[in-house]
Amino acid sequence: MTELKNDRFLRALLKQPVDVTPVWMMRQAGRYLPEYRATRAEAGDFMSLCMNPERACEVTLQPLDRYPQLDAAILFSDILTIPDAMGLGLYFETGEGPRFKKTVRTAADIEALPVLDTRKDLTYVVDAVATIRRELNGRVPLIGFTGSPWTLATYMVEGGSSKDYRRTKAMLYDQPEVLHVLLDKLVLSITDYLNQQILAGAQAVQIFDSWGGALSHNAYQEFSLKPMQRIIDGLIKEHDGRQVPVILFTKGGGQWLESMADSGATALGLDWTTDIGSARARVGNKVALQGNMDPAVLYAQPQRIRAEVATILKSYGPGSGHVFNLGHGVTPEVDPAHAGAFFEAVHELSGQYHQG
Ligand SMILES: Cc1c2[nH]c(c1CCC(=O)O)Cc1[nH]c(c(CCC(=O)O)c1C)Cc1[nH]c(c(CCC(=O)O)c1C)Cc1[nH]c(c(C)c1CCC(=O)O)C2
Numbered sequence: 001m002t003e004l005k006n007d008r009f010l011r012a013l014l015k016q017p018v019d020v021t022p023v024w025m026m027r028q029a030g031r032y033l034p035e036y037r038a039t040r041a042e043a044g045d046f047m048s049l050c051m052n053p054e055r056a057c058e059v060t061l062q063p064l065d066r067y068p069q070l071d072a073a074i075l076f077s078d079i080l081t082i083p084d085a086m087g088l089g090l091y092f093e094t095g096e097g098p099r100f101k102k103t104v105r106t107a108a109d110i111e112a113l114p115v116l117d118t119r120k121d122l123t124y125v126v127d128a129v130a131t132i133r134r135e136l137n138g139r140v141p142l143i144g145f146t147g148s149p150w151t152l153a154t155y156m157v158e159g160g161s162s163k164d165y166r167r168t169k170a171m172l173y174d175q176p177e178v179l180h181v182l183l184d185k186l187v188l189s190i191t192d193y194l195n196q197q198i199l200a201g202a203q204a205v206q207i208f209d210s211w212g213g214a215l216s217h218n219a220y221q222e223f224s225l226k227p228m229q230r231i232i233d234g235l236i237k238e239h240d241g242r243q244v245p246v247i248l249f250t251k252g253g254g255q256w257l258e259s260m261a262d263s264g265a266t267a268l269g270l271d272w273t274t275d276i277g278s279a280r281a282r283v284g285n286k287v288a289l290q291g292n293m294d295p296a297v298l299y300a301q302p303q304r305i306r307a308e309v310a311t312i313l314k315s316y317g318p319g320s321g322h323v324f325n326l327g328h329g330v331t332p333e334v335d336p337a338h339a340g341a342f343f344e345a346v347h348e349l350s351g352q353y354h355q356g
Contacts (some may be wrong), residue, residue, distance in 0.1 A: 001132065002137055002138040003138050003205030004012065004138050004141060004203075005138050005139055005140075006071060006139065006141075007023040007141045007176050008020070008071045008143050009022040009024065009071040009072040009140065009141050009143065009204070009323060010203060010204060010242070010245065011320065012288060012320050012321060012322060012323050013204060013245040013266050013267050013288050013323060014243060014245065014266070014288070015245070015285070015288055015319075015320050015321040016320060017354065018354055019075045019319055019351065019354055020347045020350045020351050020354060021071065021313065021316075021322050021323070021324050021344070021346055021347075021350035021354070022069055022071035022072065022264040022323050022324065023069060023190075023324040023325065023343050023346040023347065024062075024070055024072040024073075024143070024323070024325060025070075025325060025330050025339065025342070025343075026074075026325060026326055026328060026329040026330065027329035028063040028070065028074065028330065028339075029059045029060055029062055029063050029074070029076050030072065030255045030329070030330065030332065031157040031273060031332035032191055032331070032332050032333070032334040032335075032336060033062055033063065033066070033329055033335070033336055033340065034048060035066070035201040036059055036062055038054060039062070040059075040324070041276045043055050043343070044090055044202060045092065045200065045328050046078075047078075047084075047090065047091075048174065048188065049076065050076065050077050050078055050081065050124070050125075050128075050150045051075055051124045052124070052153075053127040053128040053130075053131040054131065056075075056076045056077065056124075056128040056131070056132070057076075057131045057132045057135050057351050058078040058136070058216075059130050060073055060074070060075065060128075061073070061132070061135060061136070063137075064139065066260070066336070066337070066339045066340075067171055067340055067343050068138065068288065069267070069343035069344055070113050070343060071140055071141075071323075072140050072142070072204075072227050073132065073136055073139075073140055073142050073143065073145055073204065074127060074142070074143040075125075075129055075142065075143065075145060075197070075304070076132075076142050076146065076271070077125055077130060077145070078098075079145070079146060079147030079151065079152065079176055079208055080098050080147070080152070080155060081125060082116065082122075082146070082147065082152055082186070082189055082190065082193060083100065083152055083155060083255075084100075084154045085116055085122050086113050086116065086156075086189070087102065087103045087113070087114070088100040088103070088104070089101030089102055090327045096114070096160075097160060097161040098155065098160055098161060099159065099160040100159045100160060101156070101157075102154065102157065103157060103159040104156045104182065104244055104282055105156060105157060105167060105171075106127055106178075107175070108284045109351070110178060110181050110182045110185070111181070113182070113185055114153050115185050115188045115189050115346070116188075116189040116193065117192065118193045118195075118196040118197075119191045119196055122193065122196075125193070125196075125197070125281050126196050126197070126200045126247055128195050128201035129144060129201050129202055130140070130164065130200045130201055132201070133200070133201030133202075134201075134225070135338075137216065137253075138339065140279055141203040141204060142201060142202055142203055142204075143202065143203070143205065143206055143247075144194060144202030144204070144205045144206075144229075144298035145191045145205060145206045145208060146193055146194055146205070146206075146207055147190075147206070147207075147208050147209075147210070148190075148208060148209035148210075148212060148224060148228050148250075149182075149187055149190065149224070149227040149228070149231075150183070150209060150211065150212055150215070150223050150224035150227065151208060151209055151210045151212065151224075152186055152190075153168060153179065153182050153183060153186065154168045154211050156182070157171060157182075165211065167216055167294060169320065170313055171254075172219060172223060176222075176223075176321065177185065179223065180223075182222065183227045184227075185299060186227070187227050187230050187231055187234075190231050191230075191231050194231065194233060194235055195234075195236050198235070198236045198239050198244050199236070199275065202244075203239075203242065203244065204244060204245045204246070204247065204266075205235070205244065205245075205247070206227055206246075206247040206269065207231065207232075207246070207247070207248050207249065207265075208249055209224055209228060209248070209249060209250040210249075210251050211251070212225075212250035212253055213250060213251050213252015213253065213271075213293060214252065217255075218258075219227065220250075220253075220256060221256075221259065224250065225256070225259060225260065227248075228248060228263060229263045229264060230277065231266060232248075232263055232264040233264060239289075242294065243266075245266035245267060245288075245321075246264070246266050247266065247267045247268070247290055248260055248263060248265035248268075248269065249267055249268070249269025249290070251271050251327075251328060252271060252273070253268075253271075253276035254270065254273055254279070257270075257274070257279055257282050257283055258282060258283065258289075260289065261282075261283040261284075261286040261287045266287060266288060266289060267287050267288035267289060267290050267323065268287050268288075268289055268290070269290045269325070270289055270290065270291035270292035271290075271291065271292060271293055271327035271328055271347060272292050272294035272295075272326075272327030272328075272329060274290070274291075274292065274316070275315055276289060276291060276315050276322070277290050277315035277316060277317045278284070280316060280317070280321070280322075280338055287324065288320075288321040288322065289316070289321065289322055289323070289329070290323040291311065291312075291321075291323075291324075291327050292323050292325070292326075292327040293309065293312055293324075293325075293326050293327060293342070294308075294326070294327055295326045295328050295329065295331055295334075297331055297337075298326075298329075298330065298331075298334045298338045298339060298342060298344075298350070299333070299334065299338075300338075302337070302338060302341035305341050305342050305345060306336060306341065306345040306349070309324070309342065309345040309346055309349055310312075310349050312324070313346075313349055313350050316353070317353065318353045318354070318355075319353070319354075321340075324346045324350070
């Protein structure tokens with residue numbers, strides 16, 4: 001295996017000393033970059049990019065080539081590859097987000113769903129991970145990812161994006177045992193999916209629980225956190241002589257950090273509504289933290305971006321255990337120069353918190 005030249009990101013996740021705070025950005029390969037839009041135009045559409053390992057590798061590396069400060073790469077793919085491989089027929093309607101040709105709304109629909117065998121059913125993802133890892137050649141670590149069972153279930157039941165998760169929540173309250181059958185199939189499929197990404201070369205994994213924050217306190221524990229905990233329990237802990245850290249990101253999960261910290265995750269992703277210093281005090285030594293600048297700060301001028309970075313670094317305070325990121329994905333309208341100012345500010349302003 002090629003030696004890792006920059007391991008700041010992995011070290012921070014394990015709370016080992018670092019020289020500066022590592023930084024990466026959710027959706028760092030995406031529509032705000034002109035080079036991404038050019039490759040996507042050549043490929044035809046988004047899913048063709050994901051399904052072609054060479055193209056997926058090309059766009060994964062684009063932000064790293066533009067921004068030398070980036071301390072991690074993330075697999076270019078989507079969380080909806082799993083429901084697509086289960087036979088739901090994913091497509092993207094311009095301006096409307098993801099849609100499925102089929103939905104799962106009854107016990108019979110859910111019974112008919114397969115548990116996935118990643119190497120067979122999602123070969124293109126495994127191939128993309130292996131290709132990216134080879135082309136990275138040890139520059140920075142590669143992050144693999146999945147959607148959480150609850151988040152994927154909302155797309156499968158609603159048939160696409162939703163404002164209120166009406167049908168999924170009706171199922172949760174009226175037929176919890178039926179929703180649990182769906183979540184169980186997702187837990188098994190996702191555990192294999194992440195393990196195959198790890199075996200193919202992913203050096204850390206992130207679980208995107210994008211819509212966990214829409215649940216009630218009790219429902220979050222039972223229908224989102226528990227299934228994620230089962231996934232974490234089933235993951236390969238160490239590969240190629242290194243621990244494989246797991247980042248758990250529940251958007252809107254700020255009030256549940258204590259129970260999330262008991263899930264077995266290595267780190268928690270925070271959205272921007274939580275003060276990172278208070279979060280650190282609440283989770284103590286159990287987990288590292290990732291986040292958590294409001295993505296909208298990137299609409300402001302570079303000086304203002306720098307000031308927000310400084311505030312978050314100060315709130316986290318001295319010592320390792322912080323991976324800088326946005327609190328959610330970067331938006332397509334952001335000026336690439338502003339993203340650059342963000343990454344620079346993290347490295348330039350964080351050295352003072354890592355002395356001795
Ligand atoms: C809900 C969700 C999805 N996908 C994802 C989530 C969780 C988001 C979170 O909590 O941060 C996760 C995702 N989507 C993408 C990644 C790649 C990794 C990364 O760079 O972070 C990841 C981790 C690429 C993508 N996934 C998508 C794009 C844009 C594709 C394009 O139009 O080129 C990218 C770069 C498409 C996508 N895929 C999805 C949506 C809602 C969209 C946007 C549709 C639209 O705005 O038209 C489903």
